[in-house]
Amino acid sequence: MVDMSKRITDIGPPNYEQFLHPVIKKNYGQWKYHESLGPGLLCHTSESGDKIYSVRCASPRLLAIQSIRFFADLADKYCDGYLRFTSRNNVEFLTDKQDNIAPLKDELQKAGYPVGGTNNAISNIVHTQGWVHCHSAATDASGIVKCVMDALCDRFTSENLPAKLRISLACCLNMCGAVHCSDIAILGVHRKPPKVNQEQVPKVCEVPTLIASCPTGAIRPGTEGRVVDVVEEQCMYCGNCYTVCPAMPLNDPENDGISIWVGGKVSNARCAPKFSKLAIPFIPNEPPRWPKVVEAVVNIVEVYAKNAKKFERMGEWIERIGWPRFFELTGIEFTRYHIDDFKFAGTTYARSAQLRY
Amino acid sequence: MADNGNRKTELIDQLESGPWPSFVKEIKKAKETSPACDDLLGQLELSYNQKVGHWKHGGIVGVMGYGGGVIGRYSDVPEEFPAIAHFHTMRINMPSGWFYTSKSLRTLCDIWERHGSGLTNMHGSTGDIIFLGTKTAELEPTFAELTAAGFDLGGSGSCMRTPSACVGQARCEWASYDTMKICNEVTHEYQDELHRPPFPYKFKVKCSGCANDCVAAIARADLSIIGTWKDDIRQDDAAVAEYAAKGIDIQKDVCDLCPTKCMGWDGSKLTINNRECVHCMHCINVMPKALRPGKEKGAVFLLGAKAPILQGAQLSSVMVPFVPADEILETAKELISRVWDFWDEYGNNRERVGELIQRVGMANFLDAIGLDPIPEMISAPRDNPYIFFKEEEEE
Numbered sequence: 142m143v144d145m146s147k148r149i150t151d152i153g154p155p156n157y158e159q160f161l162h163p164v165i166k167k168n169y170g171q172w173k174y175h176e177s178l179g180p181g182l183l184c185h186t187s188e189s190g191d192k193i194y195s196v197r198c199a200s201p202r203l204l205a206i207q208s209i210r211f212f213a214d215l216a217d218k219y220c221d222g223y224l225r226f227t228s229r230n231n232v233e234f235l236t237d238k239q240d241n242i243a244p245l246k247d248e249l250q251k252a253g254y255p256v257g258g259t260n261n262a263i264s265n266i267v268h269t270q271g272w273v274h275c276h277s278a279a280t281d282a283s284g285i286v287k288c289v290m291d292a293l294c295d296r297f298t299s300e301n302l303p304a305k306l307r308i309s310l311a312c313c314l315n316m317c318g319a320v321h322c323s324d325i326a327i328l329g330v331h332r333k334p335p336k337v338n339q340e341q342v343p344k345v346c347e348v349p350t351l352i353a354s355c356p357t358g359a360i361r362p363g364t365e366g367r368v369v370d371v372v373e374e375q376c377m378y379c380g381n382c383y384t385v386c387p388a389m390p391l392n393d394p395e396n397d398g399i400s401i402w403v404g405g406k407v408s409n410a411r412c413a414p415k416f417s418k419l420a421i422p423f424i425p426n427e428p429p430r431w432p433k434v435v436e437a438v439v440n441i442v443e444v445y446a447k448n449a450k451k452f453e454r455m456g457e458w459i460e461r462i463g464w465p466r467f468f469e470l471t472g473i474e475f476t477r478y479h480i481d482d483f484k485f486a487g488t489t490y491a492r493s494a495q496l497r498y
Numbered sequence: 499m500a501d502n503g504n505r506k507t508e509l510i511d512q513l514e515s516g517p518w519p520s521f522v523k524e525i526k527k528a529k530e531t532s533p534a535c536d537d538l539l540g541q542l543e544l545s546y547n548q549k550v551g552h553w554k555h556g557g558i559v560g561v562m563g564y565g566g567g568v569i570g571r572y573s574d575v576p577e578e579f580p581a582i583a584h585f586h587t588m589r590i591n592m593p594s595g596w597f598y599t600s601k602s603l604r605t606l607c608d609i610w611e612r613h614g615s616g617l618t619n620m621h622g623s624t625g626d627i628i629f630l631g632t633k634t635a636e637l638e639p640t641f642a643e644l645t646a647a648g649f650d651l652g653g654s655g656s657c658m659r660t661p662s663a664c665v666g667q668a669r670c671e672w673a674s675y676d677t678m679k680i681c682n683e684v685t686h687e688y689q690d691e692l693h694r695p696p697f698p699y700k701f702k703v704k705c706s707g708c709a710n711d712c713v714a715a716i717a718r719a720d721l722s723i724i725g726t727w728k729d730d731i732r733q734d735d736a737a738v739a740e741y742a743a744k745g746i747d748i749q750k751d752v753c754d755l756c757p758t759k760c761m762g763w764d765g766s767k768l769t770i771n772n773r774e775c776v777h778c779m780h781c782i783n784v785m786p787k788a789l790r791p792g793k794e795k796g797a798v799f800l801l802g803a804k805a806p807i808l809q810g811a812q813l814s815s816v817m818v819p820f821v822p823a824d825e826i827l828e829t830a831k832e833l834i835s836r837v838w839d840f841w842d843e844y845g846n847n848r849e850r851v852g853e854l855i856q857r858v859g860m861a862n863f864l865d866a867i868g869l870d871p872i873p874e875m876i877s878a879p880r881d882n883p884y885i886f887f888k889e890e891e892e893e
Contacts, residue, residue: 174787209603253523276554409778
């Protein structure tokens with residue numbers, strides 16, 4: 142039994158100040174500029190003249206405590222025990238000693254953690270749980286990330302792209318990874334309506350909530366003894382019904398797979414943030430190495446790298462050359478699925494005579 | 499299944515080779531301290547064979563007095579993989595900016611070695627530390643050890659989700675407000691709403707220090723707080739000349755790419771018409787040593803971003819174009835309370851704030867939260883004539 146009198150709750154996260162390197166604490170809010178010292182290496186200089194060096198390495202995001210302890214040991218050895226993680230799941234070691242950079246980088250690389258991900262590189266892929274730990278996944282997450290980054294690792298450890306390139310992966314439309322504003326988004330998709338378990342629905346679900354959950358009204362009160370009916374041609378496989386009712390599974394080994402989206406960004410630099418747009422509607426799941434997905438992503442990256450101007454993000458490049466040329470240059474087939482037919486569809490139709498020939 | 503103590507996992511073993519760090523190697527490393535990882539490898543191999551996941555829909559599990567922070571996870575093949583029959587996720591609220599000491603990481607590792615799989619995500623999508631996989635009976639003991647060590651659970655379900663912040667002023671010269679402090683204070687202010695889901699759906703807050711938006715606030719947060727400045731870009735002409743000498747083409751790389759073309763370069767002097775600057779960060783990104791955000795710092799407040807579920811993805815929309823840095827916390831609390839009041843009353847089940855705005859209309863939403871309409875809120879005025887005039891304004 143838990144002793145309720147001693148139970149601690151609602152304390153919130155620990156205060157970050159105790160985790161800051163003394164040089165960071167001293168110069169908090171006083172940073173003046175930064176310089177790149179090479180891929181994965183940053184030097185920030187304060188108004189006071191103090192410097193803090195950051196060494197950024199890749200991580201698979203899914204980390205065993207053994208690896209975290211290894212990072213902690215390296216932080217003790219080179220960084221007085223201070224480190225952080227980035228918003229894209231990289232590890233960043235922080236030191237005020239420039240001489241520590243080279244041996245730290247060396248140890249990380251020897252242990253299999255590439256150093257890079259800064260400036261005009263591909264940073265780590267933000268991703269979701271996939272088959273490792275999720276119930277609604279239309280594909281795996283970690284496995285595809287591993288295969289795509291194996292192929293693009295040189296783009297992580299060098300900074301030779303026209304601009305930064307951000308790849309994200311979500312294993313279903315719920316998008317725990319919020320991939321909808323990425324230069325390249327890899328998105329797991331279902332393609333079959335839910336298989337209704339009529340016997341289970343009333344036992345495990347609230348039927349009115351289930352019916353209300355469908356954004357297209359495809360779930361109706363049942364007829365002929367069924368609890369609910371699904372108007373299959375109205376279903377776009379979002380999975381919202383499954384989220385509110387486990388008796389509506391969509392998983393389907395042959396019909397689940399991957400779609401690829403391009404040209405989104407969250408930064409406001411130059412142009413406003415943009416959504417990613419559909420490039421490839423469907424690629425089947427091909428574990429363990431997903432060769433077609435890897436090939437498709439590498440192709441888009443390489444065509445972009447060859448054709449975009451300096452500072453142009455993927456979406457800016459595509460807008461300059463136009464979508465017809467994007468499909469021509471990448472060799473990706475344009476289909477009826479690329480034309481929007483959901484709620485705000487008209488915003489993506491071409492409504493001018495401005496065309497490139 | 500066992501073969502000399504080693505399970506055959508021929509498919510996922512193929513994910514151990516190659517230059518990128520391998521998550522399969524990580525799971526195998528964790529076997530050293532947690533036998534459950536062996537069953538996890540087995541189930542993953544099964545998924546790779548059958549091309550389908552083997553986790554059941556979450557159940558309601560948690561720690562006493564909290565309505566979130568733990569995601570129930572059960573194997574749908576528990577007979578085959580009994581050690582992961584329950585394999586729940588715990589979300590632990592990370593420190594602002596994801597800063598740690600080696601000591602604090604070891605504390606977390608030791609707790610997780612005693613009570614769970616030894617597998618983590620550093621970090622989950624919302625930003626929490628993720629402890630991946632434990633049994634129901636271990637939840638309360640893990641929680642007790644976490645709180646004793648100064649950590650608490652993060653959010654899940656229809657609650658205030660764990661807020662997150664970019665590195666901010668801790669190590670970035672571009673942060674126009676103290677993102678980590680605001681994030682920490684907002685998180686502590688709403689502990690009840692974070693741990694006991696009270697809302698129609700989730701509510702996320704993300705703090706980015708500048709318009710580069712490293713935590714994707716504008717794409718992912720119901721309340722996006724993005725740093726900006728009001729006065730002139732600070733300019734160091736000698737440093738501009740240095741960049742020019744080093745090969746930056748000031749005209750082509752900087753002036754021509756300015757979205758409002760507010761910059762001029764005559765070969766020796768860069769001039770900026772700051773009245774026309776939209777604070778996009780491009781020129782500053784290119785020449786961080788020469789150009790800096792101004793001194794009158796603050797943030798723009800936007801509302802309503804979300805991923806596609808349900809009505810389609812949305813970016814956040816401008817609510818308050820500029821809040822001075824020292825008024826951000828108070829403004830955030832005030833705006834949050836007004837939005838929650840209306841959303842609690844009128845939001846449908848599983849309706850995010852952005853969708854509520856779409857459904858009732860932005861103008862009605864502004865009335866409801868008591869904000870006056872201003873032109874900064876729109877990219878253009880309406881282009882259709884179907885106006886719902888209010889009765890008192892009809893003549």
